Amino acid sequence: MRVLILGGDGYLGWPTAMRFSGQGHEVGVVDSFARRRWVEEAGSHSLTPITSLEERLQAWSEVSGKDIEPYVGDISEGTFIADVVREFEPEAIVHYGEQPSAPWSMRSVDNAVVTQANNVIGSLKLLWAMRDHAPDAHLIKLGTMGEYGTPNIDIEEGFIEIEHNGRKDTLPFPKLPGSLYHLSKVHDSHNIHFACRIWGLKATDLNQGVVYGIETPETKLDERLITRFDYDELFGTALNRFAVQAVIGHPLTVYGRGGQTRGFLNIVDTLQCVMLTAENPPASGEYRVFNQFTEVFNVADLAEKVRHAGGELGIDVQVDHVVNPRLELEEHYYNPTHTKLLELGLEPTLLSETLIESMLEVVRRYRDRVLPDVIDPVTLWRPEPLGQPAH
Amino acid sequence: MRVLILGGDGYLGWPTAMRFSGQGHEVGVVDSFARRRWVEEAGSHSLTPITSLEERLQAWSEVSGKDIEPYVGDISEGTFIADVVREFEPEAIVHYGEQPSAPWSMRSVDNAVVTQANNVIGSLKLLWAMRDHAPDAHLIKLGTMGEYGTPNIDIEEGFIEIEHNGRKDTLPFPKLPGSLYHLSKVHDSHNIHFACRIWGLKATDLNQGVVYGIETPETKLDERLITRFDYDELFGTALNRFAVQAVIGHPLTVYGRGGQTRGFLNIVDTLQCVMLTAENPPASGEYRVFNQFTEVFNVADLAEKVRHAGGELGIDVQVDHVVNPRLELEEHYYNPTHTKLLELGLEPTLLSETLIESMLEVVRRYRDRVLPDVIDPVTLWRPEPLGQPAH
Numbered sequence: 001m002r003v004l005i006l007g008g009d010g011y012l013g014w015p016t017a018m019r020f021s022g023q024g025h026e027v028g029v030v031d032s033f034a035r036r037r038w039v040e041e042a043g044s045h046s047l048t049p050i051t052s053l054e055e056r057l058q059a060w061s062e063v064s065g066k067d068i069e070p071y072v073g074d075i076s077e078g079t080f081i082a083d084v085v086r087e088f089e090p091e092a093i094v095h096y097g098e099q100p101s102a103p104w105s106m107r108s109v110d111n112a113v114v115t116q117a118n119n120v121i122g123s124l125k126l127l128w129a130m131r132d133h134a135p136d137a138h139l140i141k142l143g144t145m146g147e148y149g150t151p152n153i154d155i156e157e158g159f160i161e162i163e164h165n166g167r168k169d170t171l172p173f174p175k176l177p178g179s180l181y182h183l184s185k186v187h188d189s190h191n192i193h194f195a196c197r198i199w200g201l202k203a204t205d206l207n208q209g210v211v212y213g214i215e216t217p218e219t220k221l222d223e224r225l226i227t228r229f230d231y232d233e234l235f236g237t238a239l240n241r242f243a244v245q246a247v248i249g250h251p252l253t254v255y256g257r258g259g260q261t262r263g264f265l266n267i268v269d270t271l272q273c274v275m276l277t278a279e280n281p282p283a284s285g286e287y288r289v290f291n292q293f294t295e296v297f298n299v300a301d302l303a304e305k306v307r308h309a310g311g312e313l314g315i316d317v318q319v320d321h322v323v324n325p326r327l328e329l330e331e332h333y334y335n336p337t338h339t340k341l342l343e344l345g346l347e348p349t350l351l352s353e354t355l356i357e358s359m360l361e362v363v364r365r366y367r368d369r370v371l372p373d374v375i376d377p378v379t380l381w382r383p384e385p386l387g388q389p390a391h
Numbered sequence: 392m393r394v395l396i397l398g399g400d401g402y403l404g405w406p407t408a409m410r411f412s413g414q415g416h417e418v419g420v421v422d423s424f425a426r427r428r429w430v431e432e433a434g435s436h437s438l439t440p441i442t443s444l445e446e447r448l449q450a451w452s453e454v455s456g457k458d459i460e461p462y463v464g465d466i467s468e469g470t471f472i473a474d475v476v477r478e479f480e481p482e483a484i485v486h487y488g489e490q491p492s493a494p495w496s497m498r499s500v501d502n503a504v505v506t507q508a509n510n511v512i513g514s515l516k517l518l519w520a521m522r523d524h525a526p527d528a529h530l531i532k533l534g535t536m537g538e539y540g541t542p543n544i545d546i547e548e549g550f551i552e553i554e555h556n557g558r559k560d561t562l563p564f565p566k567l568p569g570s571l572y573h574l575s576k577v578h579d580s581h582n583i584h585f586a587c588r589i590w591g592l593k594a595t596d597l598n599q600g601v602v603y604g605i606e607t608p609e610t611k612l613d614e615r616l617i618t619r620f621d622y623d624e625l626f627g628t629a630l631n632r633f634a635v636q637a638v639i640g641h642p643l644t645v646y647g648r649g650g651q652t653r654g655f656l657n658i659v660d661t662l663q664c665v666m667l668t669a670e671n672p673p674a675s676g677e678y679r680v681f682n683q684f685t686e687v688f689n690v691a692d693l694a695e696k697v698r699h700a701g702g703e704l705g706i707d708v709q710v711d712h713v714v715n716p717r718l719e720l721e722e723h724y725y726n727p728t729h730t731k732l733l734e735l736g737l738e739p740t741l742l743s744e745t746l747i748e749s750m751l752e753v754v755r756r757y758r759d760r761v762l763p764d765v766i767d768p769v770t771l772w773r774p775e776p777l778g779q780p781a782h
Binding site: 109121124125152153163174175183186383 | 504558585718724774
């Protein structure tokens with residue numbers, strides 16, 4: 001299969017590119033290096049010493065004997081993505097090419113605009129490029145569970161049957177996203193659904209939970225193949241950030257009461273899910289949504305797990321409840337469905353104490369690279385003073 | 392009240408500005424003249440010979456003794472709208488400042504991008520400007536009934552109570568918009584709802600039906616005060632387009648079977664609705680949605696009404712069912728609620744035969760200005776061949 005990976009230089013994109021290439025698919029990666037730039041501009045860097053895309057591709061070629069084609073450019077600009085799609089002729093497009101941080105999107109009007117322009121306009125140009133040059137390709141789009149927010153009913157996979165005044169229809173599940181970043185993914189979902197209805201494109205929207213983990217089988221093959229790992233307040237996600245905090249002796253920063261409950265999955269399961277999705281494409285005109293996570297935790301429980309695993313390694317981990325910089329419910333109902341990927345054969349790698357310990361061990365290897373100043377939350381959802389979320 | 396009208400040089404924006412000014416409010420209009428430019432680039436022009444904004448303001452000042460402050464610029468660019476909001480200190484902001492045509496948005500990737508960037512990024516910058524400089528102002532945002540599409544259940548006003556697996560919540564009404572333009576309004580709605588939840592802004596989203604009509608009491612005061620009136624395939628809406636076709640002897644272009652059912656309202660009711668909304672603001676943090684239309688017609692019935700009214704004036708009107716350039720259901724259930732504006736006191740001006748006749752009379756005055764080549768639909772929703780809409 002010819003597979004184009006947008007954002008193929010990123011945390012998930014790079015391991016995904018190697019996975020597809022390793023399994024014998026023809027892979028192209030598209031990236032503008034925006035993620036590297038944004039993290040750098042925020043005064044941080046990847047915990048892991050990642051090499052340049054050029055070096056990665058060279059190392060991958062040496063290790064696997066396989067070539068991955070790079071396309072460097074910004075999908076939201078000019079005709080770049082249309083040109084790439086026309087030239088590469090993809091059968092599947094895995095789209096990670098978006099600004100991925102909620103706090104980054106809330107930092108300033110400029111960040112908000114870059115987030116929505118980059119994500120929404122970039123994806124819109126991609127859809128149009130598919131319409132014109134690859135109408136039979138399968139778009140595998142990374143969305144987020146955060147599109148749904150925390151409604152007081154069970155969350156279904158993308159659609160819900162509604163009975164109202166004696167009539168019924170199956171309609172898109174209502175969305176209550178919690179940041180301007182999450183909103184950009186909601187906008188994408190609506191645009192993609194439309195492109196499937198109108199242009200007959202086929203797409204799978206993967207509403208992914210919070211990803212944790214550093215290594216995949218491919219990244220371990222050669223140190224030059226390692227993927228990025230962020231732990232700062234902007235780009236570091238809950239468990240990854242906690243792992244770094246534990247190792248350097250920084251108290252774990254639980255936002256507010258920590259009752260915020262979310263779906264989580266291991267990075268190796270992201271690769272498994274994307275592969276299963278690519279191997280089982282929808283029909284032309286079909287827009288599917290899969291909720292992509294394996295377990296549900298609340299943030300306080302997660303911190304407790306890290307504290308305990310740290311203890312096993314002789315690390316005395318403190319847990320700190322800091323003022324929540326976000327506006328979100330800290331106690332809420334949360335019961336999202338996630339059966340579709342399991343039905344396709346997903347075999348979850350669940351979060352065990354051993355797994356956390358091994359994450360802590362990997363983080364330890366790079367502890368000298370940690371910049372402790374970038375960890376504490378400073379980006380606020382609301383100017384000040386901080387209040388409680390409006391409903 | 393200090394009222395800022397975005398898109399205040401447009402079809403609805405200009406009469407709205409005069410209405411508020413005439414009633415003693417302090418009015419500023421913001422416009423980039425994009426609508427004039429887009430219509431011109433499409434090879435068309437307003438049926439009515441509109442004057443420049445400068446001339447309009449001068450004429451209004453002569454006629455009413457009142458000044459309206461102009462702000463010329465693009466709300467999606469730089470810090471323009473933030474500067475205007477800071478300087479003008481609005482108490483209400485009526486936002487018509489968007490690319491308003493569905494077919495225009497479907498014409499090319501560039502048009503699609505301009506539509507979503509102009510509308511979504513423009514509105515996002517406006518929200519951020521309000522957050523920083525006018526957090527207590529009331530945003531009155533023009534959305535569209537087209538955000539909902541044509542679901543098989545009754546359409547509520549913005550929100551719907553859903554009972555699911557024994558639990559209940561009131562959530563945003565699911566959206567199935569029918570064009571990239573309609574999608575831009577869906578994106579706006581999500582962003583505005585978020586801004587109310589997070590930043591405590593107050594907003595009313597007016598999901599407006601198809602507006603018809605040429606004159607308002609204010610536009611009749613002086614010929615220089617007339618508002619624009621478009622009849623081309625891109626910017627002309629159903630009834631307005633039919634009126635021009637009837638007058639020049641062009642068959643009425645009903646798309647497909649004409650069973651498409653939509654909400655309609657007279658331009659004078661748009662002004663009434665916006666004024667009622669401004670006079671009854673929501674609380675801080677509240678996001679309201681009003682469905683803004685007075686009657687529901689299907690397109691074939693509307694053509695029949697115009698044919699009949701034409702007959703009364705001695706015009707022999709033909710009705711032509713042309714191949715539908717859009718992908719939309721041509722027979723469908725449609726029962727949208729619209730009680731909230733009536734509860735605020737809206738007194739509908741219903742579509743009568745007399746009213747159509749008087750529209751035809753006004754169009755006749757300008758019939759020499761009609762460009763017959765811009766009327767037939769050429770902008771297709773799908774490259775080709777035209778098929779039936781996917782569900």
